[in-house]
Amino acid sequence: MRAAFTASAVVSALALTACAPTGTTASGPATADGGDPPRARQCFSVSQVNNYTRGRPDQVFLRVGRDAVYELNAVGGCPDLDFAQQVALIPDGGMAGSRLCTDDWARVVVPGSTSPSTVCRVRISRQLTEAEVAALQPRQRP
Template sequence: MRTAYLTLAAAAAFAVASCAPMYGPGSDPGMSSSAPRQCFFVNQVAGFSSTDDRNVYLRVGVNDIYHVQIIGHCPDIDWSSRIGIQPRGGGSSVCTGFDADLIVPRLGGGVDRCLIRSVRKLSDAEAAALRNRP
């Protein structure tokens, strides 16, 4: 009887372990574990622009720009004049993909919630190039 319980416990532990991600908390798949987290606070977002329905650039503070990619597509993001950002889990910062949703007003009324897939702070050179594009 005891062997059956041990076998059941071992099987349950294996099942839970096989569902766990292969990367540590707060890191994105494909990023090295030595890469520093590049977080921003939602209340510091001062503006945004979008090149299409999957890529959004957030101006944070005075000089920082973050590139945010959306899972799937986010209708009307490239036409919207305003967005909201709602962190998941009750915090007020966004550090990695899956930390927040973009809240985008629909042209006909209502809103779309678009899950953020990835977040990356642009380098100074990338930010300057984005600011200087026509």
């Protein structure tokens, strides 16, 4: 019984640290090569996603909560997304539960036109700034 508790405590600790910041914020020191400091990872819960749109064939934008917009990049594109009434977003790895952070991988499941569903593998690239959201074409704004 104690071994099970210890294993679950380790799994819980790993899940909690999965979305922890990975470096300093923009106000922190520069990297050794003189570049910008690493960005803190931005996270959201899958249940907070309330809209999506397609950008380029390999790009998906998610509206998370009221104001946040995240960019996802699909490996090889995401067919049938333009006409889908709904999609499912499933985090890879299983340990993180329903929480996704920038640089995480997930799958977008789209009801298919020629098959029951299409699965697209995506990477959570970044959270857009307010200015970047405003600069999106209206049809790309989730």
